[in-house]
Amino acid sequence: MDAETLPYALDLVAGSGVCLSPEKRAALRTSLLLVRRDYRFEQVRLWGRLQGIRGAYYIAEGLGPDRVGARSRLYSLNCVDWSLLPPPTEEMVAMTAALKGRFQGDPSYEYEPPEKKEDAERPYEEETGSMLKEEIRLVATVHQIDKAVGIVPRGAYVKSPLGPVHENRNFEGN
Template structure:
């Protein structure tokens, strides 16, 4: 969410029961403005909050030039000191999928995923679970740092849930993606259609998918995957 509209955006999510108080909102907004200035970011957004046992993680992201390929993620446990989110590795993605324990709130914590997998294996009848065959207790390759787990979790959530309205981003001839300054929002009719919303991620579908399904196709606007192509369908 845009930091300039953070209070309004949080009010729209008040039905969920998870909110930031006024003090946290003020601290968060000021901290993100400082973070944006120190890192020379063109825009910065508040991604959300991941709850932990000891501390919660506050996630933010921004970009310098490219609004799609240049996204940079940051995290903090106190809304004051921010750390750069590490690059997600293939091993971190694999171990994160197996890890089911709650976040502790300590980025330096080392998690032995083999113990977590063994605990789950003992609670099911199928002892030959395919997911646990590759995990051996005590193997150093099964140690997962909570900071890496946090990065992999944020990536997984963003890939599936981050969406933008069609027309909000514009792809230049040189391939860079920028904010469309002429975008004034969707009409009421467009807002009711799933094809009016696009995934904020690198395209995974073939580039001709939108070309074959949209009569008003515009490559500068329709370069992202449409939500209406998701399986299962979201209503």
């Protein structure tokens, strides 16, 4: 959902039971517009919300002039303060593949790597693995969800002769 039309889009989604408090809605719209200005994005979209045990992660996506180019993702715990997520790597996805269960809602929470649990029978050996932060798991999860279900309708984007890809103005609805 684009930051410009966020209040209208949230009204449309509210019929399915997904809704935010008026305070969260106001904070979200205002803060996303500030994120667009501060990070110099051309467009900011609300990617979604991942619910944890102690809190929720609100994920936003910033787009530059090239719509198919790299996307910057940010997360917030309170819909006001936003932090950039590092770009996903295959190593991050591989490290978090064995983790199961719900998110805690705290980006500094550390998970014990699965191979470390297997080595628990050998208590006198030196620790070789490091703890895995929930922020890395968040990056990998958002990347996997986007990769699995992200689609673009044919004709929605047009490549300009100068190189960047833009939204097709003829594709817009009324």
